Amino acid sequence: MHSALSRDLSLCHGPVSQLFCCDATDEERQSWKLTPQKLAFFEENGFVTGPRILNQVQIDHLRAELALMTHPGHPGEEFWYEYHSNESKDPGTVLFHALGAWRIGMGMHDILWSAPFTTPASQLLGGPVRFWHDQLFCKPAKHGGIVAWHQDYSYWTRTQPMAHLTCWIGLDDATVDNGCVYYVPGSHRWNLLPITGLAGDMNAIQKVLTPEQWEAFQKPVPVQLKAGECVFHHPLTVHGSFENRTDNPRRAVVLNVVRDGVCSVSDQPLLDGVPVIPPGTPLGGQFFPLLYSPNSIG
Numbered sequence: 001m002h003s004a005l006s007r008d009l010s011l012c013h014g015p016v017s018q019l020f021c022c023d024a025t026d027e028e029r030q031s032w033k034l035t036p037q038k039l040a041f042f043e044e045n046g047f048v049t050g051p052r053i054l055n056q057v058q059i060d061h062l063r064a065e066l067a068l069m070t071h072p073g074h075p076g077e078e079f080w081y082e083y084h085s086n087e088s089k090d091p092g093t094v095l096f097h098a099l100g101a102w103r104i105g106m107g108m109h110d111i112l113w114s115a116p117f118t119t120p121a122s123q124l125l126g127g128p129v130r131f132w133h134d135q136l137f138c139k140p141a142k143h144g145g146i147v148a149w150h151q152d153y154s155y156w157t158r159t160q161p162m163a164h165l166t167c168w169i170g171l172d173d174a175t176v177d178n179g180c181v182y183y184v185p186g187s188h189r190w191n192l193l194p195i196t197g198l199a200g201d202m203n204a205i206q207k208v209l210t211p212e213q214w215e216a217f218q219k220p221v222p223v224q225l226k227a228g229e230c231v232f233h234h235p236l237t238v239h240g241s242f243e244n245r246t247d248n249p250r251r252a253v254v255l256n257v258v259r260d261g262v263c264s265v266s267d268q269p270l271l272d273g274v275p276v277i278p279p280g281t282p283l284g285g286q287f288f289p290l291l292y293s294p295n296s297i298g
């Protein structure tokens with residue numbers, strides 16, 4: 001396994017391997033486009049399943065990179081924006097969560113440019129796709145922690161306008177038993193809620209909800225996926241996931257992107273260790289590459 005390097009792959013604004021199909025023509029991209037029905041589903045519910053993003057070779061490659069990235073002292077560990085070997089703080093309920101894998105592993109880097117991802121992403125954003133950051137969420141067998149109900153944008157208000165998108169990609173089959181992601185349909189039309197914690201108490205969010213909003217939690221929708229498949233969600237859609245009760249890990253790569261033109265509104269670094277982007281300046285430069293600019297959106 002030679003794909004985890006100690007050079008910073010954020011310096012490369014394009015694929016550095018042949019692992020993914022990145023250079024697709026507009027015609028080739030047709031097969032990854034979301035249908036009008038899928039786009040309407042997203043509009044209505046705030047999430048939608050996308051095309052298969054990864055084949056078995058790509059899944060195996062990313063799993064191997066991830067395994068290396070969990071070893072203490074691994075090459076490139078200085079490049080993480082955030083690294084929590086257990087975000088939950090409770091040794092009995094482990095949630096591995098890390099931001100910045102694209103700087104360390106060739107596969108984690110190149111997946112950003114893969115056409116099966118950027119094609120539907122540009123449809124849902126309604127324009128060119130710019131990278132914001134990635135995340136790894138892994139729940140080990142048996143004692144995987146939870147991801148508490150939250151809206152992604154509550155963590156991202158330092159960037160505006162809100163034109164963000166999340167793509168969750170399974171490296172394992174995601175099931176109700178192993179802690180697949182659940183969504184509260186329609187919650188993308190709610191107000192922005194305050195942060196109530198990412199790992200720990202699943203129901204911490206209740207204290208910031210109206211009784212009508214809490215009602216909607218009686219019917220959250222689980223999205224069960226095969227390894228390599230994905231689900232997209234809106235930055236305000238409330239989502240979370242329960243424990244992994246199975247004998248196998250539940251691993252996922254999450255890609256967070258913005259429509260080109262989203263600006264910093266902060267005089268602090270947007271991510272740990274990244275130079276300040278002055279307020280009012282669009283995201284760009286070494287850490288926020290443009291991933292795809294469609295000729296036309298269909």
Ligand SMILES: O=C(O)CCC(=O)C(=O)O
Binds near residue numbers: 152167181240252
């Ligand atoms: O992997 C999970 O269970 C949660 C992922 C998540 O919160 C996200 O994709 O924003």
